[in-house]
Amino acid sequence: MYALQAATTQRAPRPKFSNTALGAIGTVSLFERNNTIFAEGDDADRAYKVVSGGVRLCKMMPDGRRQIAAFALPGDYFGFDWLGHHALTAEALNDTTAISYARNRLERLGDEDHDVRAELYATLRHDLWAAQNHLIILGRQSARERVTSFLVELIERRKGDNLSTIAVPMTRRDMADYLGLTVETICRELSALKREGVIAIPGRHAVIVHDEAALRRASMADD
Amino acid sequence: MYALQAATTQRAPRPKFSNTALGAIGTVSLFERNNTIFAEGDDADRAYKVVSGGVRLCKMMPDGRRQIAAFALPGDYFGFDWLGHHALTAEALNDTTAISYARNRLERLGDEDHDVRAELYATLRHDLWAAQNHLIILGRQSARERVTSFLVELIERRKGDNLSTIAVPMTRRDMADYLGLTVETICRELSALKREGVIAIPGRHAVIVHDEAALRRASMADD
DNA sequence: GACGATCATTGATCTGGCGCAATGTGTGCC
């Protein structure tokens, strides 16, 4: 209790389904930019894995306010949080390819195959972990902290390459609705980070990180 | 898309473990008010079910800011989000009795017993559902909406009895840290609701609901 | 390759909720 040493931030690994077991039952689907893949309340008969592109998972309020719960990027699974009906709406950020799995076949496979079961469980656990991290951002962080947290998240979700240029497949509005801010505040914070030399913004859908340490410091990611 | 009819709010039922299978492996534990049951980062060797009292599940930032992810009330399970280590800190709201289950025994049981497995899965799914609902509150709702949403949540989690008096086992600070507000704002909103005749406040740990319809209207719970 | 539309950026002003401070109110403990 005395030594509040930096608790090793437990990072939940993104689950990887065994290709062997699941590969056979998936079918490829294509979605155009801004198309709805499924809506909140829809019968949850399919789940998906992003191959290319990206997906926003969100909830809408009757008056149009929107909260994005997560972004699914290549390699990520979504739509597995079934309970008969989807709890979130899924929309393509841009033209997106995904593999879709029929729910009944997934469930059957889960009953038979211990590995598949473990990975379904891991997917759910990862989503819960992500949502809990999101709660502290929305509930207790400043605009600066939110934006830098988000950029750090993009850095860490970036696959393989170690380039300082990170892809930003979503719009400013999407970022705002993910972080509980407005579009204007997102712009102002990004501009401020640019002015301070922490990042550069070569275009709408990319950010170059010049000072990752400063970014992480500003994000207070080290809880 | 035209008819934005009120999407039937999908309510995730709180899971009930089959008493037969789990009853045998649980042991009773007692925790005093404000005692830590487990801390974020602790080895997740046990999970719990609240019998009486209540528990807050929270994350802390190094500077002391706190976000409560959930409250576990009698009948609720917590500490099942394992991945080797607990992602949240669990503290007793007041003197609390809980049944605790050893992780290795739970896992073994889950492998053997289909019903137990389904219920472990349902617990995780319920927690994810709750976290996603929490996100829209923290990201997009006003103080008034947050406080009324919280009271509606307490109404709906209240077991059995249909009394208009609802128990509030947590402090104003706990409410604030759950809703992403300050203690003062909680007080002000509760006072305003009292002034408007929607509720009465007979004591620190109770609220009498005079106009539940108005409360629900103010909470925008009907997304 | 110019038009229209959407998205992004910046400035000016406004405000909901915060921070601070002072005062009430239980509530547990000796």
Place this chain on the structure above:
DNA sequence: GGCACACATTGCGCCAGATCAATGATCGTC
């Protein structure tokens, strides 16, 4: 049963971020 302490409430000024408004950049498309 009275004292001390933690919790709750209310007032007041302030500020981070929202809102409103105008301009600039980018992109698809005919």
